[in-house]
Amino acid sequence: MSGTSEGPTPAADFIGPAVTDSNHEASRRTGTDARDPCRTEAEASDSYRSAFAAAPLAMAVVDREGLVVSANAALADLLGAGPGELTGRAAADLVDLASDARTWHAYRELLRGRDARLRCARRLKHPDGHSVWVQVTVAPLPDGADGVLLAAADISARRELQGRLRHLQMHDPVTRLPNRTLFFERVSAALDVESYESGGTGRIGLCYLDLDGFKAVNDTLGHRVGDRLLAAVAERLNRCADEAGYGRASSPLVARLGGDEFALLVEDSTGTEQLADLAESVLTALQEPFDLAGQRLSLSASIGVVERQAAGTTATGLMQAADTTLYWAKADGKSRWTLFDPERNAHRMTRQALASTLRPAIDRGQFVLEYQPLVGMADGRLSGVEALVRWNHPQFGMLTPNRFIGLAEEDGAIVPLGRWVLATACRQARRWQLERPDEPPLFVSVNVAVRQVWDSDLVADVAEILAETGLAPQLLQLELTESAVMGSAGRPLQALQALSEMGVRIAIDDFGTGYSNLAYLSRLPVSVLKLDGSFVRGFQYEDSGAHPSPADEVIVEAMIQLAHRLGLTVTAECVETSAQAGRLRRIGCDTGQGWLYSRPVPPDRISELLDCPFGQAVGNA
Numbered sequence: 303m304s305g306t307s308e309g310p311t312p313a314a315d316f317i318g319p320a321v322t323d324s325n326h327e328a329s330r331r332t333g334t335d336a337r338d339p340c341r342t343e344a345e346a347s348d349s350y351r352s353a354f355a356a357a358p359l360a361m362a363v364v365d366r367e368g369l370v371v372s373a374n375a376a377l378a379d380l381l382g383a384g385p386g387e388l389t390g391r392a393a394a395d396l397v398d399l400a401s402d403a404r405t406w407h408a409y410r411e412l413l414r415g416r417d418a419r420l421r422c423a424r425r426l427k428h429p430d431g432h433s434v435w436v437q438v439t440v441a442p443l444p445d446g447a448d449g450v451l452l453a454a455a456d457i458s459a460r461r462e463l464q465g466r467l468r469h470l471q472m473h474d475p476v477t478r479l480p481n482r483t484l485f486f487e488r489v490s491a492a493l494d495v496e497s498y499e500s501g502g503t504g505r506i507g508l509c510y511l512d513l514d515g516f517k518a519v520n521d522t523l524g525h526r527v528g529d530r531l532l533a534a535v536a537e538r539l540n541r542c543a544d545e546a547g548y549g550r551a552s553s554p555l556v557a558r559l560g561g562d563e564f565a566l567l568v569e570d571s572t573g574t575e576q577l578a579d580l581a582e583s584v585l586t587a588l589q590e591p592f593d594l595a596g597q598r599l600s601l602s603a604s605i606g607v608v609e610r611q612a613a614g615t616t617a618t619g620l621m622q623a624a625d626t627t628l629y630w631a632k633a634d635g636k637s638r639w640t641l642f643d644p645e646r647n648a649h650r651m652t653r654q655a656l657a658s659t660l661r662p663a664i665d666r667g668q669f670v671l672e673y674q675p676l677v678g679m680a681d682g683r684l685s686g687v688e689a690l691v692r693w694n695h696p697q698f699g700m701l702t703p704n705r706f707i708g709l710a711e712e713d714g715a716i717v718p719l720g721r722w723v724l725a726t727a728c729r730q731a732r733r734w735q736l737e738r739p740d741e742p743p744l745f746v747s748v749n750v751a752v753r754q755v756w757d758s759d760l761v762a763d764v765a766e767i768l769a770e771t772g773l774a775p776q777l778l779q780l781e782l783t784e785s786a787v788m789g790s791a792g793r794p795l796q797a798l799q800a801l802s803e804m805g806v807r808i809a810i811d812d813f814g815t816g817y818s819n820l821a822y823l824s825r826l827p828v829s830v831l832k833l834d835g836s837f838v839r840g841f842q843y844e845d846s847g848a849h850p851s852p853a854d855e856v857i858v859e860a861m862i863q864l865a866h867r868l869g870l871t872v873t874a875e876c877v878e879t880s881a882q883a884g885r886l887r888r889i890g891c892d893t894g895q896g897w898l899y900s901r902p903v904p905p906d907r908i909s910e911l912l913d914c915p916f917g918q919a920v921g922n923a
Contacts, residue, residue: 360376360380363450363452364440370388370390370396381428382429401424412440415442421437423437424438434458435461437457478533482560485565489621497612498570503572504612505609505610506611507580508567509605509607510563510607510608512604514632516528542584545583546576546579546580554566574641576609584605585637604628604632605628606626606628610623630643660715661715668693671692672904673687673688673689674687674899674903675687675899675911676688679887687745687746690749691703703749717753724748725767727748729771732773747779747781748781761804764801775805779807782798783811808829809832810832814833814836831861832875833858837854837858838874838876838896840853841854855889872891874895
């Protein structure tokens with residue numbers, strides 16, 4: 303072989319390094335010229351051709367057309383080919399470089415002379431039937447030689463080890479089920495656009511379950527029994543998944559997400575019926591007793607079910623919906639499955655939005671008060687008003703108390719809100735008094751939550767507000783619900799007594815709906831009973847054409863007589879017709895409140911209603 307450019311260039315010409323200093327020393331001792339180019343190239347060619355052929359790393363020299371010029375024995379052995387069989391074959395076919403567009407493009411660029419390096423992993427089929435994982439590296443030949451050098455390293459053992467490690471990382475050691483990480487990988491893959499657009503139903507379903515009472519098993523029998531129970535649950539879930547996947551393209555994926563939480567993922571679901579059947583089968587399977595090392599345990603589960611189009615769904619959104627629905631299943635009584643309801647979820651989201659903005663709304667002045675007249679039955683005069691708070695929400699509009707008072711009581715915002723309502727109502731009552739100095743002043747009735755008594759010094763707040771506004775204590779009435787007042791003891795009872803001694807009137811709201819302890823009622827500092835509207839609605843007479851309710855008549859009359867004998871006055875809520883008002887007046891009711899007289903209105907309308915002839919029952923403002 304010569305080092306000329308005539309004929310095919312030997313592979314060693316492309317991979318041999320420059321002549322080393324040791325070559326010069328050898329030439330000097332033999333009396334030859336170490337710098338003889340022909341002698342040097344020939345020696346290098348022979349030396350590195352031998353190195354190329356004997357190298358343990360599988361290699362091939364590939365020309366610009368992508369054909370193998372020369373391949374060593376290691377590559378032939380790796381691919382299961384005989385000596386010389388690889389020469390002239392397309393290198394890309396040997397190591398599957400055309401299987402994906404990105405790799406194929408990079409390889410073609412290298413053949414065109416781009417100075418870069420390509421590295422990829424490929425799974426190749428050996429002629430004897432087994433698979434081989436190889437790491438393929440393609441790089442330009444050194445010193446500007448024409449072509450590229452392809453090397454392939456057998457990484458099967460490493461891939462196998464990586465596979466075992468990944469399995470351990472992606473599976474739960476107790477149940478051997480896929481864990482949260484693998485589960486979310488599968489969910490993300492199922493929601494990938496290419497996945498659901500390439501075929502299938504384009505839908506996805508999820509059963510998210512939590513074992514009811516599992517903590518008690520751990521606490522009483524120990525974690526070892528708890529782990530056995532989890533493993534037994536996993537077996538039953540797998541069995542349910544296999545049965546659900548029978549006759550279908552695939553079975554649901556069962557995963558343990560942590561603790562006693564499991565999930566069954568249904569890719570290409572056919573609708574809510576399929577998910578409902580799966581959830582029902584899981585409930586049935588888990589309700590069968592478990593026999594664990596002599597322990598017979600009973601178990602149930604709560605399941606949240608979500609089924610929807612894959613398009614537009616995210617893994618986070620799917621899990622949030624499933625988590626919300628699981629919460630509903632538990633709140634609805636456990637041992638059941640509940641289907642995701644967009645309307646119910648929208649209500650929950652609205653509730654959360656209101657809860658998060660309630661306290662700031664107080665400081666921003668978003669609350670307003672409306673007032674509903676309290677009318678004397680005997681003379682038809684407007685004697686007082688009930689203050690009713692409204693939230694003028696910038697997003698949801700004007701909200702009535704039933705939308706936010708419960709939230710305020712839960713997080714304690716009722717204390718600052720209640721203080722604001724009390725101060726605003728007293729200030730307004732004092733303003734009406736100053737505007738009509740010659741008329742009997744209106745009293746104002748304000749609702750008070752029990753938490754206001756427990757979490758604040760209500761007595762001090764009332765005293766301070768009355769002093770600031772100049773309103774007489776007798777013109778303030780505080781309303782508490784029957785259940786709150788009847789259960790009063792300790793601090794609440796002391797607060798009510800202190801307020802009563804101050805001159806403030808105490809009213810029991812919605813009276814008749816709870817379980818009244820009448821003996822206890824006589825010892826409470828209460829001055830007014832407000833009959834619940836459910837009793838008054840039975841008083842439908844001539845102008846409505848409905849039949850009267852004798853039971854309601856007897857009950858209301860008895861309550862009015864009882865209240866009067868205890869020295870209390872009675873207010874009837876929800877008075878809507880003149881017939882109701884007439885009957886209530888005849889049986890001795892003191893005060894009426896309802897749409898017959900007026901709906902809740904802004905404070906300026908109350909000034910107008912002061913001149914309204916309520917005695918003729920025409921005040922339908």
